[in-house]
Amino acid sequence: MSEQNVKTFEYKAEMKQLLHLIVHSLYKNPEVFLRELVSNASDALNKVRFLRLTNSDIVDSDAELKIKIEIDKEKGTFSIEDTGIGMTEDELVNQIGTIASSGTLEFIQKMNEAKQSIDGSMIGQFGVGFYSVFMVTDEVTVETRHAEAGSTALKWTSKGENSFSIEESDRTARGTKISFTLNDEHKQFAEDYNVKSILTKYSNFVDFPLFIGDDKVNTVQALWHKKKDDLKKEEVDEFYKFISNDFQEPLDYLHLAIEGNINFKALLFIPQVAPPNLFMDTREKTLQLYSSKVFIQDDAPELLPDYLRFVKGVVDTEDLPLNVSREVTQSSPVMTKIKNVITGKLLTMFEDWAKDDKDKFMKFYNNFGAMFKTGLNSDFTNKERLTELLRFETTKTEKGDMISLSAYVSNMKSGQEEIYYLSGDSRESIERNPNLEYFRKNDIEVLLLSDPVDVFTIPYLFEYDKKQFKSIDKADIKLDDDKDETDKLGEDTKKSLIEVFKETLGDKVEDVVESKRLVESPVTLVVGKEGMDPQLEKMMRMMDQKHAGSKRILEINTGHKLIRNLSRIHIADSSDPVLRKTILQLFEGAMLMEGHLHSPNEFVARMNELLEKATD
Numbered sequence: 001m002s003e004q005n006v007k008t009f010e011y012k013a014e015m016k017q018l019l020h021l022i023v024h025s026l027y028k029n030p031e032v033f034l035r036e037l038v039s040n041a042s043d044a045l046n047k048v049r050f051l052r053l054t055n056s057d058i059v060d061s062d063a064e065l066k067i068k069i070e071i072d073k074e075k076g077t078f079s080i081e082d083t084g085i086g087m088t089e090d091e092l093v094n095q096i097g098t099i100a101s102s103g104t105l106e107f108i109q110k111m112n113e114a115k116q117s118i119d120g121s122m123i124g125q126f127g128v129g130f131y132s133v134f135m136v137t138d139e140v141t142v143e144t145r146h147a148e149a150g151s152t153a154l155k156w157t158s159k160g161e162n163s164f165s166i167e168e169s170d171r172t173a174r175g176t177k178i179s180f181t182l183n184d185e186h187k188q189f190a191e192d193y194n195v196k197s198i199l200t201k202y203s204n205f206v207d208f209p210l211f212i213g214d215d216k217v218n219t220v221q222a223l224w225h226k227k228k229d230d231l232k233k234e235e236v237d238e239f240y241k242f243i244s245n246d247f248q249e250p251l252d253y254l255h256l257a258i259e260g261n262i263n264f265k266a267l268l269f270i271p272q273v274a275p276p277n278l279f280m281d282t283r284e285k286t287l288q289l290y291s292s293k294v295f296i297q298d299d300a301p302e303l304l305p306d307y308l309r310f311v312k313g314v315v316d317t318e319d320l321p322l323n324v325s326r327e328v329t330q331s332s333p334v335m336t337k338i339k340n341v342i343t344g345k346l347l348t349m350f351e352d353w354a355k356d357d358k359d360k361f362m363k364f365y366n367n368f369g370a371m372f373k374t375g376l377n378s379d380f381t382n383k384e385r386l387t388e389l390l391r392f393e394t395t396k397t398e399k400g401d402m403i404s405l406s407a408y409v410s411n412m413k414s415g416q417e418e419i420y421y422l423s424g425d426s427r428e429s430i431e432r433n434p435n436l437e438y439f440r441k442n443d444i445e446v447l448l449l450s451d452p453v454d455v456f457t458i459p460y461l462f463e464y465d466k467k468q469f470k471s472i473d474k475a476d477i478k479l480d481d482d483k484d485e486t487d488k489l490g491e492d493t494k495k496s497l498i499e500v501f502k503e504t505l506g507d508k509v510e511d512v513v514e515s516k517r518l519v520e521s522p523v524t525l526v527v528g529k530e531g532m533d534p535q536l537e538k539m540m541r542m543m544d545q546k547h548a549g550s551k552r553i554l555e556i557n558t559g560h561k562l563i564r565n566l567s568r569i570h571i572a573d574s575s576d577p578v579l580r581k582t583i584l585q586l587f588e589g590a591m592l593m594e595g596h597l598h599s600p601n602e603f604v605a606r607m608n609e610l611l612e613k614a615t616d
């Protein structure tokens, strides 16, 4: 080809400035050029695939749709070739080489003035992704032949910054080949394994085979683009294992193809078991984000509410600009819309399990319930749906069996107006709590909260079905007076005995009162109006050794033999040391049950003294 057939074009002033900034700014990750080139190739292949559907009269109509990368370590050269739609001369001039969106330059200039380093991945969103190659090379050649029958192949070359030139090329194959020599600082992109490892991350689900030399690097297809019915369980399971590094199959998955207001496809997985450090590990990956099948981020936590962050999977949307940066996705309303749809769909799936597949639901609940419940504190839109999904053991369920709040309410006895609960470390320890005695005797069901998260969530539900939640550890609980007064002490006797208790315990307690809730035990500790749930207090103490804790109210069972014995001693000889020692012992025994006896030595010494008397 003769020299005069080479056409040279000056970049527009705006483009020149932009290129200057791209080449001379410091980029955090030059490797984005790979993603940009692969995603452009994939776009071109998508276009020709579409064209082929309606038009068989195109160049190389039967050619395999693929992307091929060739690197030469010795020479430091790199090329990427696709069998896509190619470019016409007009496109070479007007698509490549022009800033698509206005305002781009000002934006980048501002970033530069503010000395903010420009993240390479931002280039893509301005529609000048192709130019990211100038981060790794000084001169680029593009050879391309458009798919249209009879098209002329063209060669485009540029050193960036000032101008580009176009001439005819002797290429015959359809598609585009981009080649360049890597500059000295970026020779690592001529290393096979380097390029491979970057590309497996970025392009594993590009819908076309991608070769480096003769090796195909992307193995997994974009499963989420298949129709729901065409998805095979085995391939979905494999895919899950691939993205999650889990060795087990998922508990279940959700395939979404949403169209309308917001458009995206998603494959979402619920693992079978929670990772051991679910609450601690923030490095745990959530959802991968794709834009039109091209990988964008391997963790997009903004696509899920925090309480569902155990969900794994992929979201692929056309509603984000291709290769959008993390900064943009984080604040994009598109992400929020997707998150809302995903949340709703996941809740529907859980609701379906709860209704039709209780085993699956309980497996899920036992593994992820603790995290799931934190949604009650954060997702007010879905609070009611979350509340319906709660499950609890109760005083009436077998160990391990759980019921919903609606089941609890329908079991409520006539006249019961509140939902009762009691918290503790384990079902066993809660069941030993004397505060349950009244409820057991009167056959009233009580929720047993043994999950540490419960004390942070359940009290803040306040009510369900217009019934308030009430801890039966609290002093202000409404209890019917026991009609059976025969064994109880007279009013004056009671009053005077309570005085001795108060005087003996002093400021160790908030108050001493007669109990309505005890049946078998002589005393119990309850929480005053201002006091904190004992379980919550225990946790505070774990975090802060010096946490003082609120004082308890001591309730005494005036129908209990031991209390009546004390009353007898009090009347006969109020100065008898056994009286005060026994009162202290009863109080400390109750503290011991709660798990914070301050001086076990004194407690045991006093016990031995009393035993000695009893055996005298």
Ligand code: ADP
Pocket (backbone or CB within 6 Å): 036, 040, 041, 044, 082, 084, 085, 086, 087, 091, 095, 096, 100, 124, 126, 127, 128, 129, 130, 131, 176, 322
């Ligand atoms: P964007 O892809 O965001 O539009 P680019 O600068 O990466 O911005 O590409 C500009 C345009 O150049 C593309 O829109 C496309 O029309 C064309 N192009 C780039 N690479 C190829 C390719 N491999 N095959 C065909 N056209 C391409």
